[in-house]
Amino acid sequence: MATCLVSNEQTINPAVAIPSDAEGPIEVPHDVAEIVIVRHGETTWNASGRIQGQLESELNEMGWKQAAAIAERLAKELKPTAIYSSELSRAKNTADMIAKNCHIPEVIVVPELKERHVGSLQGLVWSEIQEKEPEAYHAFFSTQNDLEIPGGGESFNQLCERSVAALEEIASRHKGERVIVVTHGGVLRAIFMSVTREASAGKVLNASINVLHLSEKKWNFKSWSDVSHLNEVGFLQRGFNGDSFQH
Known part of the structure; x- marks a missing residue:
């Protein structure tokens, strides 16, 4: 199976964080869908270095503060037409706070936006997975993108295909509009x-x-x-990185 790729116009160096215009665009071109993709706020498992996958882990105190900071910022920018979210509570709770501040009456839940299922790695601490689940560890970090993770997990290609398809479907409904999508590190x-x-x-x-x-x-x-927008709130510096032991 080939790696999932889409047509693109720009390459961004991931080592450099590129901020968007804090005031937001005046308008979105009629033939463009602008999708603001947000990663959910920090959770108890993020803080403790535990792998979530499709398991639930609630926003912690820091995560709620981050969600409030995102909501405050986005409420000052161009108003979104709609807000979409993963069905997992850490994303949905973040999306609900954004929706309240942006005066959007409901969040549309899209199951295909949920985090990657990482099989038998779910619930384990990152530092222990190589010893406890060597096959799953190998599949997760492999450059062979069609390897499914043992224990019912997805391959990277499967994750790409459903994530890209979900965004293309959302974009098809919102030409000339701005929408917000709240999802997960693996999906991003x-x-x-x-x-x-x-x-x-x-x-x-x-x-x-x-x-x-x-x-x-x-x-x-x-x-x-x-x-x-998190300068006064803070965030985990290690972030999520599927290419290393960070999360």
Whole structure:
């Protein structure tokens, strides 16, 4: 199975966080869907170094503060037409706070936006997975993208395909509009690597804002890993990085 790639217009160096315009665009071009992709706030398992995957882990105190900071920032920018979210509570709770501040009556839940299922790695601490689940560890870090993770997990290609398809479906409904999508580190990583064809997405930070333009299946990142709104709140510096022992 080939790596999932999409048409793109721009390559971004993932080592450099590119902030978006704090005031937001005046308007979105009629043939473009602007998707603001947000990673959920920090959770108890993020803080403790435990792998979440599709298991539930609640926002911690820091995570709620981050969600509030995201919501405050986005409420000052161009109003979104809709807000979409993963069904997992850490994303949905972040999305609900954004929706309240942006005066959007409901959050649309899209199951395909949930985090990657990482099989038998779910619930383990990152530092112990190589010893406890060597086969799953190998599949997770392998460059062979069609390897499914033992224990019911997805391959990286499967994650890419559902994530890209979900965004393309959302974009098709919102030409000339701005929408917000709240999802997970693994999903963001998959989308970034599919669009830019980079070998790594770098750190995908909790509560980061990432702006993507989609036009006729051409994808263009306008900003990546922007956490300027968290200056007074703080965030985990290690972020999520599926290419290393960070999370």
